[in-house]
Amino acid sequence: MGWRIKVLNYGEIKSNLSKLCNGMYAGIERQSPYLGFLLQKDGQNVLVDTGIHERFIVDGKAWGGNPAVGGTRYVLDALKQEGLEPKDIHMVLYTHLHNDHTGACEYFMDALNIFQKDEWLNLLNPLPSQQVRGDYDMQVIDTFRAMPRVCMVEGDVELANGLQLIKTPGHTLGSMSILVPTDDGPRIIVGDMFHNVLFFNPQLEELLTVDGEVIRIDPATAQPASHGPIIVHSLIYDHYAQYQSYYKLLARVPEMSGKYILCGHEPALVYYGVQ
Ligand SMILES: [Zn+2]
Numbered sequence: 001m002g003w004r005i006k007v008l009n010y011g012e013i014k015s016n017l018s019k020l021c022n023g024m025y026a027g028i029e030r031q032s033p034y035l036g037f038l039l040q041k042d043g044q045n046v047l048v049d050t051g052i053h054e055r056f057i058v059d060g061k062a063w064g065g066n067p068a069v070g071g072t073r074y075v076l077d078a079l080k081q082e083g084l085e086p087k088d089i090h091m092v093l094y095t096h097l098h099n100d101h102t103g104a105c106e107y108f109m110d111a112l113n114i115f116q117k118d119e120w121l122n123l124l125n126p127l128p129s130q131q132v133r134g135d136y137d138m139q140v141i142d143t144f145r146a147m148p149r150v151c152m153v154e155g156d157v158e159l160a161n162g163l164q165l166i167k168t169p170g171h172t173l174g175s176m177s178i179l180v181p182t183d184d185g186p187r188i189i190v191g192d193m194f195h196n197v198l199f200f201n202p203q204l205e206e207l208l209t210v211d212g213e214v215i216r217i218d219p220a221t222a223q224p225a226s227h228g229p230i231i232v233h234s235l236i237y238d239h240y241a242q243y244q245s246y247y248k249l250l251a252r253v254p255e256m257s258g259k260y261i262l263c264g265h266e267p268a269l270v271y272y273g274v275q
Contacts, residue, residue, distance in 0.1 A: 002039065002182040003162070005189075005262070005274045008036035008078040010051030010103070011070025012210065015265075017198070018221075018247045022234045025198070026221045031210050032196065034070050034100050037189050039165040039180055044161060045084060045090045046183060047111075048178055048189050049264065053077040053103035053137060063133070063213065075104035093165070095191020095264060096175045098124045101139035104142050113144065116167055117152040119174025120144075127237065133193055135172075168193045168249065170242025171235060177245075179252060188258050188261055192235065193245055195265040197258040200246065208268040229256075249267055 015032045017025040039046040046272035052062065054071030067116060079085065086107040094101060094115040105113070126136050144150055153176075157165045164179035171192045176244040178189040194200045207215040223231050229246065235241045253260035258268060259275050 001049065002184075003039050003041045003180045005180055005182065005187055005271045006040070006082060007262075007273050008038055008047075008075075008082075009270050010034040010036055010074045012266075013066065013068035013070075013100075014066045015195075016066075019092055020195075020235060021231055023152040024221055024223050024231075025217060027209070028215060028217065030207065030215060030267060033057065033210060033267060033270050034074075034103075035266070035269060036078065036217065037081075037161070037263055038084075038162070039178075044091070045089050045163070046093060046163065046187075047079075047089045047093055047108070048093045049101040049191065050104040050108065051078075056134070056137065057141075063135075070100075070102040070103070072107065076107070076228040087103075087229040091103055091161075093163070093176075093178055094119070095189065095193075096142065096172045097134050098172065098192065099140075100265070101191065102137060102140045105140055109143075109147055110149070112146050112151055113150045113164070114153060115149045116165075116168065117154050117173035118167075118178045119172060119176065120152055124175035130237070139222070158256070166248060166252070168245035170238050170245045171238065175245070177249060186260065188202065188249055188253060189264075190261055191264045193242070194263045195235065195262065196263050197261070197266055197268070198219075199233065199263070200229065200261065202227065202229070202231050208261045208271060210267040212268075212271040 012031045012033045017028040037048040052070040090110045092108045155167050166177045168177045180187045
């Protein structure tokens with residue numbers, strides 16, 4: 001039996017695609033969820049990412065001044081819907097340590113908490129641009145230091161339980177993807193390496209909302225095919241690393257699609273779950 005994956009919805013933020021994508025995809029605004037994933041096999045509960053902390057939603061606005069809802073309560077509620085409490089989580093994997101992925105980390109003090117060592121270094125030493133944008137929550141440094149079981153990995157690691165950690169920098173210094181072997185083949189949780197499926201499918205003609213509605217993309221506004229297989233947007237800090245990471249994943253799935261690549265803020269996952 002392989003792993004089962006459940007999508008956890010921790011809230012949402014309104015996002016404007018053209019602002020992120022250098023003016024391309026004009027006119028497309030949609031709600032982007034803050035996602036987590038629950039991985040289950042043989043009585044083990046593994047959580048991937050822990051949402052946004054309420055201190056990063058001020059007057060109903062979060063990153064970039066965008067309207068948002070979320071907070072630790074959303075994480076606890078999402079677990080409760082699965083019949084779980086924080087103490088039932090054995091392991092927490094962090095795709096990266098941005099403030100909308102570490103929100104409820106303080107509730108998992110007794111779990112094995114795993115992230116890349118380079119991501120820890122990025123948290124301790126954010127670039128000036130990352131400081132301006134407030135990407136990291138400096139308060140979680142003490143929380144992680146107080147955890148009795150933190151595991152900082154370096155590079156690609158296969159865990160004893162069969163999950164594969166793949167270092168995929170680009171969005172941050174130590175971003176990590178998680179390859180989950182299921183009975184229906186591999187699925188890779190990529191965090192914010194790709195916020196949504198459009199970011200590695202620039203020629204998509206349709207997007208989905210969290211309610212399953214279809215948004216048509218005017219091809220005239222899309223990134224030209226000559227610009228390559230991934231969208232170069234404002235949330236990538238290291239373009240060279242991002243391409244290397246893309247090619248690393250390309251070889252590990254039957255196709256680069258939303259079926260196999262599970263993004264950290266993909267609306268369709270809220271409506272359809274993992275296919
Ligand atoms: Zn991020």
